[in-house]
Amino acid sequence: MPDRSLKNCRVLVVEDEYILAQELEIELQDAGAIVVGPVADLADAVALIQADDGIDAAILDANLGGNMVFPAAELLIEREVPIVFTTGYDASAIPSRFSKVARCDKPVSMKKIIEAIGRPPKG
């Protein structure tokens, strides 16, 4: 089975830790993706999602400086944009309504991210 890919995907990054956001950005660019953001807090994330309807996928840190990212996640799910939560929490911290959303434990591995939100190969 050919691998999924993020090539030319516009990927939103929501991550409050600058260093991690930056690292993700670099890794995504290395994977051929176009990074939207990154943004560090929920308000910025929501604003960005509402302003940009060309988002193909999103990587969301579950905990943004004490605020949970879920309102942003709901907006994206509504648009059927594939998302992945990155989190340091146990699974129990994620409400059950997001049980189908992929999760990636920090520190994240790009391989897993791509598996979660990458486009399936065409054909």
Added chain:
Amino acid sequence: MSDMSDCHTFLDRQRVLSEFGDFVLDHDDLDEILNEGCRLVAAALGADLAKVIEIERQSDTGFIRAGVGWNPGVVGHERISLNERSSEAYAIEKTEPVITNDIAQEKRFEFPSFLTDHGVVAVVNVPIFLPGRIPYGILQVDARRPREFDQEDIEFLKTYSMVLGPVIDRIQIAKERRATDALRATDLAALEVLQRVSTELVGEREPQTLFDRIVEAAASLMGSDAASIHVLDPATNRLKLVAWRGFHPDSARFWEWMRFDTRSSCSRTLGTGERMIVPDVDRLDGRQEDLEAYRRSNLLSVQSTPLKAFSGQVVGMLSTHWRKRRELALDEYRHFDVLVRLSADLIERLHATERLRESESTLAAALESVPVGVAVIDLSGAAVVSNAEYRRFLPTGIIPSQDSSAPARWQAWDSEGRPLKPSNFPGARALRGETVMPGLEMLHTDAAGHETWTTVATVPIRDEQGHVTGAAAAIADVDAAKRSVEALRTSEERLREFGQASQDVLWIRDAEQLQWQYLTPAFEAIYGLSREEAQSGDNFRNWLDLIVPEDRTRASEAIKRVHQGEHVTFDYRIRRPKDGAIRWLRDTDFPIADMDGKVRLIGGVGHDMTELRETERRLEVLMEGIPQLVWRALGEGDWTWSNPQWSEYTGIGFEDSKGRGWLDAFHPDDRATVRSAWSAARANGQFEVEARIRRGRDSEYRWFQTRASAVRDEAGLIVEWLGTSTDVHDMREMQERQHVLVDELQHRTRNLMGVVRSVSDKTARNSSDLPEFRRRFRDQLDALSRVQGLLSRLNDHDRVTFDELIHAELAAMDGAADRVILDGPKGVRLRSSTVQTLAMALHELATNAVKYGALSQPQGRLKVDWTLAGGTGGSPWLHIDWRESGVVVPAVRPVRPGGGQGRELIERALPYQLKAKTNFTFEADGVHCTIAIPISASMTSSEVAHA
């Protein structure tokens, strides 16, 4: 007349008589004889006409019986009146001939017109007498010419008449005899018919055959063309056509059912109870359908005779029908009426038989349904009538004493237990005239060897003279009853043994005097008193005296309630007379009622509770001393006891808590959980639930862990529940907080790992060799660990303050403290999420200052100021001013290895992560960096104000 002619005449007349005599000898038909007589006499007298008139007494008329010379329509038809103006009547009265020589001249008499019609002029009437001078009639000679009948004529006629009399008499007698003979033959035939029928009717033939024979006989007796019989159907009170002959089938169908109220001819018979005779149905004013039925069968005449039972009730109807008009004389019903009587009797008998059969079958059914074997036996001991239950015990139907095959099956014993001989069995005794009631217990063994206890009762049956003619016997199966009595006896025996062995006192008192009838040995052990002593005198009173005064009324009341039918359990204390010791007893007392429901006896079980009470008491004391809420319960949480702490904590007294009252103290949202936990408790043998209980003092609901364990008896059955409720509120809160902290810690750790990884990557990229990497990386890890050290000692409510952070960072720069001035308020609290990044930025600034800036040169100075100022939107901002001074800056600034990292943090990471506003510049004498960070309002504690 001349002699010669006289002589002729005489001879002629002699010859006439002789001829007539011959004729008479050869004939026996009166009309023929009389007609010949008329012819001869007319000829002898030279007359044209003669006739014989027969007297008909009833109508006082004379019937022209015979004659000669008359026109048709006279002889055998005409009648003349024999009134006072009649010559014939006159002649009969005078008993001698009367002569009218000329009718026209005759003054004495009037003559019938047909005489003159025939031209009669002269008439001579000679009376005819039968032997014994019985007038029969008149011989009349009529002449069409006037003439004088002379003496000779008269004499001749007289002679002739005298001959006629006996002739007529003889012939009449002969005729009557023949008629009588014929009648007798008819009667005989009828009687034969009747005899045959009556013989058949008493025989055992099918009713239908009998009805057919009756109909046949009716037709035969009445000479009818058709006949039918209807019989009363008692159920519907209608008559049913049961047999018929000579009907068209349609008519038969029409007449099949007759009611008393319809207007048919037959129904009228029924209505009146009289015979109905209809000579001609066409003249009957009946229903059209009825007439149609007659016509269909081509019948014109009918008689219907009711068949009456002995009581007079109409039970049927026998009818005969003719095709011609027919009207019978009463006399002709003679034989038929006998048949009617026979038929009525038959019907009555059939009805009686039917009723008997019904009542017999009812009786038989009743007999079969009784659960007792019943039979009537004759003197030989054989059953005349019996039911199946009887035959179950006596298949041959013969009583054992008379049946050689049976005695072995039956056994009975006298009062001393000796076997009875069959001759003394109840059946045999009854046939000897004895009554065996209410019966003898006998053991029956059936063919399969199965034994059944029975009670056999017998009564002799006597005739009017008092002689025994048989007996009635009843066999009742009492096996189950007897065996249950046996079983009861056994069980009573066992109970007694049980009572003897029991450690509890078992006793029975009579309900009236309340005296002990039964008292088990355990009494002595518990009460310390012998049973003889206890049972002497009024032992109820004695017993009450043993009870301590405080409990005496209660005990007495309890017994009273048992007397009224209640089951009562009550506790009381006795003081043993022997040693004065107090013992706690629990009595469970119950009424024992008789069949009528009246309490005859009072039973009781007394249990010595003393040990238990003491144990309980100790336990209660223990329970009252511990800080938990303790309680005891039965069933599914019915509290029986709770320690004072419960009431003290909840403010709900025990009385309100017992049963399910305690539930009120639980939080309404938790009550369902608690109830369902109780429902499951029995199966688990364990009750455990965490629920909120209201504290009475402040109505606060606090979390309690409530647990109960089943207390079981030796058989493993749950006796009661022992439960505790423990306040776990604080523990629960702690646990919750811990949970949050663990989550947070995980989050931080994982973020930190990400940061470390990233820092290591970057450091590796920016280091020229491994020693440099090691130095730089260790340095950065140190900074991170300092931050973690600050963060880790905090709890939820505490925050790292900026002054702590800057002191900690600069303290790490050894030996430069005197060249550093810090100025700003204490207690500016930082959000945990901001601490790490801010610390990293400060670390970079400090590191650079130590390596290349103010702290690398002796004359260099560092001043860090910070202030708190209101920003836009109301949130305060922390303004940090990092100013290095007195630094000799080389003309060409060396490229600082890794130097980009610090600026990146300040210029990019802080704005990104903390929404900070930063500025970083190289002034002529050193670095100047400003950082402004939004601080949430709550982060500014009161300490800020006076800092």
